[in-house]
Amino acid sequence: MITVNDVDAARERIAPHIRLTPTMRLTATKDPLPVAAEVTLKLESLQVTGSFKARGAMNRLLGAPKGEAERGIVTASGGNHGLAVARTAHAAGVDATIFLPSNVSPAKLAKMKRWNARAEVVGSVWDQANAAALAYADRAGAAYFHPFADPLVVAGQGTLGLEILDQLEHIDAVLVAIGGGGLIAGLATAVRARRPDVRIIGVEPTGSPTLKASLDAGRRIALPEVTTRVPTMACRETDDRIFQIVRDTVSDIILVDDDEMEAAAKWLWFETGVAADLSGAASIAALRSGASALRSARNICALICGAGPEGALG
Numbered sequence: 001m002i003t004v005n006d007v008d009a010a011r012e013r014i015a016p017h018i019r020l021t022p023t024m025r026l027t028a029t030k031d032p033l034p035v036a037a038e039v040t041l042k043l044e045s046l047q048v049t050g051s052f053k054a055r056g057a058m059n060r061l062l063g064a065p066k067g068e069a070e071r072g073i074v075t076a077s078g079g080n081h082g083l084a085v086a087r088t089a090h091a092a093g094v095d096a097t098i099f100l101p102s103n104v105s106p107a108k109l110a111k112m113k114r115w116n117a118r119a120e121v122v123g124s125v126w127d128q129a130n131a132a133a134l135a136y137a138d139r140a141g142a143a144y145f146h147p148f149a150d151p152l153v154v155a156g157q158g159t160l161g162l163e164i165l166d167q168l169e170h171i172d173a174v175l176v177a178i179g180g181g182g183l184i185a186g187l188a189t190a191v192r193a194r195r196p197d198v199r200i201i202g203v204e205p206t207g208s209p210t211l212k213a214s215l216d217a218g219r220r221i222a223l224p225e226v227t228t229r230v231p232t233m234a235c236r237e238t239d240d241r242i243f244q245i246v247r248d249t250v251s252d253i254i255l256v257d258d259d260e261m262e263a264a265a266k267w268l269w270f271e272t273g274v275a276a277d278l279s280g281a282a283s284i285a286a287l288r289s290g291a292s293a294l295r296s297a298r299n300i301c302a303l304i305c306g307a308g309p310e311g312a313l314g
Contacts, residue, residue: 001241001244002185006155007186008162010059010152011159014055020163021043021045021046022046023040023301024043024272025040026271026272030271033287034290035300037297037300038298038300041302042167044306045276045277050111050307051080051305052080053083055157055159056150056152056154057087057145057153060088061088063152064152070094071141071142071143072096072097073092073095074097074133074145075097076099076130076132076133077126078100078232078234079232080232087115090116090117095118095142096112097136098119099122099129100120100121100122101128102124104231109121125226125234126180126236127235147182148180148183148185148235148238149182149239150182155186156186157182157185158187159190160186160187161174171198171300172199173199174187174198175300175301175302176200176303177280177283180238182242183305184200185246188245188250199251201251201254201293202252202254204233204253205282206228206258207226208230208233208234208235210237211243215243215253219243220237220238220239228258230258232277232278233278252293254289254294256286261279263288264282264285265281265284275308276304276308277307277308280304280305281304283305
């Protein structure tokens with residue numbers, strides 16, 4: 001699907017349009033995490049629009065043939081990708097139409113509208129919103145920006161991996177939340193190409209274990225149902241190319257439930273003042289779970305991938 005060269009090209013392409021987000025070593029906590037490792041947070045929640053999605057959406061625009069988006073951009077999103085596409089369309093001076101499931105965060109919906117995007121709520125899960133987005137793209141001739149099954153999007157997300165390696169010399173594991181899998185596929189491609197000793201560990205909701213179920217089955221499968229209430233991590237089925245990258249580069253996937261992510265978001269706010277959505281707090285939930293996959297790690301980068309009010313869904 002992509003190589004590290006694609007990620008390098010994306011990094012140069014999008015550099016003027018994104019932020020270099022900071023890292024913070026996690027120290028002096030009232031209630032320490034139950035791990036022996038040193039933990040450093042990568043605060044991608046401070047990225048433009050509040051998540052890593054700004055990277056992929058901008059690379060999708062800038063890497064595509066000129067004029068492709070002149071009739072507007074359409075996508076389906078649980079929230080963060082929609083915000084990134086709304087901002088990207090604004091930068092390009094074209095219309096954006098975002099299809100969203102009914103459990104989208106009201107705060108994120110309001111932000112999309114502030115970027116002058118048209119938002120349409122369709123269905124209860126991302127897959128239903130996506131079907132509507134594809135139909136609209138066909139009718140309107142708008143450019144469709146898939147949130148994860150697009151090489152340009154995945155390469156854009158992979159730039160986050162290169163940035164982490166530049167900032168953190170001694171890490172041996174990176175914790176990454178999974179929705180459709182575009183972030184972990186891009187990040188793992190970049191990190192494992194440059195530092196094959198670093199383990200990439202995914203985090204999925206128990207109510208949407210898309211990649212974990214596929215890895216356990218040895219093939220990409222569709223979940224019979226999605227029950228998580230976290231729309232940014234709800235995906236019934238991933239892409240074959242994403243599955244193959246994850247199978248080849250990801251060391252383990254930890255499952256956490258929605259209540260654990262909500263508690264992690266509140267812990268993060270109390271201990272650090274960082275406001276994360278539940279996907280952004282997923283790495284903290286994994287650390288708080290004491291999962292066996294983390295026992296051998298000594299220097300962990302925990303990715304805080306999305307912003308949100310304390311304990312907010314989305």
